[in-house]
Amino acid sequence: MADCNETLRELHTFLDDELSEAARHSIEGHLGGCLDCLQAYDFHAELKLVIREKCRNDELPAGLVARIERCLDDDLDGDGRIG
Numbered sequence: 443m444a445d446c447n448e449t450l451r452e453l454h455t456f457l458d459d460e461l462s463e464a465a466r467h468s469i470e471g472h473l474g475g476c477l478d479c480l481q482a483y484d485f486h487a488e489l490k491l492v493i494r495e496k497c498r499n500d501e502l503p504a505g506l507v508a509r510i511e512r513c514l515d516d517d518l519d520g521d522g523r524i525g
C-alpha cells in the first residue's frame with residue numbers, strides 16, 4: 443500500500459485517472475485508512491470540480507460573439523472593400 447508521501451505525490455495523477463490499476467488500488471487503499479490524505483484528496487477533487495465548472499461557465503456570451511461578427515462584417519464593407 444502507498445504511504446502518505448507517495449499518495450500525495452500521485453494525487454493529481456490519481457484525480458486525472460491516469461494511474462495504472464495497481465497504483466490506483468494502492469492509493470485508494472491508503473485513502474481508505476488515512477484521514478489526512480483523504481482530506482487532501484477531497485480538497486483537490488473539489489478544486490478540480492470547481493475549476494471544471496468555472497471553465498464551462500466562462501464560455502463567450504452569445505451577444506459578444508454577435509458583436510465581434512458584426513465588427514468583422516463592418517470591416518469587410520468598409521475601406522478595405524475591393525471593387
Ligand SMILES: [Zn+2]
Pocket residue numbers: 445446447449472476477478479480
Ligand atoms: Zn496518508
